[in-house]
Amino acid sequence: MNPYLNHAKHLVAVDCIIFGYDLPDKELKLLLLKRIFEPARDKWSLAGGFVQADESLDDAACRILRKLTGLDSVYMKQSYCYGDVGRDPGDRVISVAYYALTSIRDIDSDIVMRNGVHWHSVSRLPDLIFDHNAMVKKALSDLQNDIKITPAGFELLPEKFTLVQLEELYKAIYQHDIDRRNFRKKVVALGILEKLEEKETETSKRGAYYYRYNRETIEKLKREGFYFDLEVS
């Protein structure tokens, strides 16, 4: 007898918590879309989709993200698997949550329009369907922890950024103020930032130096067991 027979099979979905950082607004945002079918039609929802037969969970997450944003190769990470029986009133669905980090301006605005999606500030989220609010809460907490020990936060910024922008990003993610001087000391001490000649002069007369971070250096350090530490108060 085949031990794989006679067991229930389940719909398995992937839901993506897509974080984007709005540089001008200095706000961490979330890409949401209006659900176009019942149950809960017209309520806000995370981007989700069902896992296909020949597709890994990671692949499914990438596919869903690509379909909605046009983006490939963004930072993605599995957050948690949600499997309560009644969590989706439409049917029993087990859902694996992934979170993605992207800079908002990376997203093709045509695609954004066409899918009826919208960026919402994480600090003023609407009610989402099912357990999606809990998913966001957990993913944000994961993100807050991840950026302490990996350079994931940088994924939310464009290639070139100023230290002020980096600081504002961390404030937006932690949702509290941080000390500018201590933050700069710590982030510079990491040794992964490269100061450019160029300045950003839109937001101030004086201008702020652009920095970029070197992915190769980071990869090298990670291979050497480098422990990134950017805990902030």
Place this chain on the structure above:
Amino acid sequence: MNPYLNHAKHLVAVDCIIFGYDLPDKELKLLLLKRIFEPARDKWSLAGGFVQADESLDDAACRILRKLTGLDSVYMKQSYCYGDVGRDPGDRVISVAYYALTSIRDIDSDIVMRNGVHWHSVSRLPDLIFDHNAMVKKALSDLQNDIKITPAGFELLPEKFTLVQLEELYKAIYQHDIDRRNFRKKVVALGILEKLEEKETETSKRGAYYYRYNRETIEKLKREGFYFDLEVS
């Protein structure tokens, strides 16, 4: 049209990484069982089972643990969801890994016998089926992180334990030595331990005081936003 139709359904399993602490041996152990069906018959495997139609993931994990150990209400935590297409050669199975913490002597040895299970030292594990070695590795890493910020480690000890035993436990989990004096200072400073009159006199002539920890105190502190910190070097 029903949006839930026409999607692939999947076998979903739960695999339990059951950690136990062997007090006399001072070793962190893992409950493994010999697989009794193909594929990979007779290879060592984690305790697993399929999620039923009317059962949450957490419930499935509890059921599997109970069946194998007779234990209810042990510390369990979801670790990660594994969903690569070819991970189980028998069929496409998506597997949610949970880890459990228990003191070895809590387990009904009849049940252990009957199920042909065996405790293995985590530092000398055999080859496991499929991706189970990776699951263990990830779960151990999760555990190492968890015991820094929650009192989960205590779940691996009996009700009464000595500070020496607690220290040996942490050594076994981190798989490196720690400084006895610094560890004791830190763990006592947490204020969650109660020193008993009684001494443990089996292993030394002098005897070591038993301690126990007060679950109620911990619950209260957790509600107050208490941050347990037992990072050790």
Place this chain on the structure above:
DNA sequence: CCAAAAGTGTTCGAATTACACCCATGA
């Protein structure tokens, strides 16, 4: 010259580390 944002150092206290000797007891 002034408003607005960028940039910079120091001091203090707390926490972590490193480290070695005395104690109690049963055999």
Place this chain on the structure above:
DNA sequence: TCATGGGTGTAATTCGAACACTTTTGG
């Protein structure tokens, strides 16, 4: 009395937190 394991304290250092003024420049 001695071998065995239990128990303790201190000094040095590092790390994190708090805190305010100077610089630049365009308008």
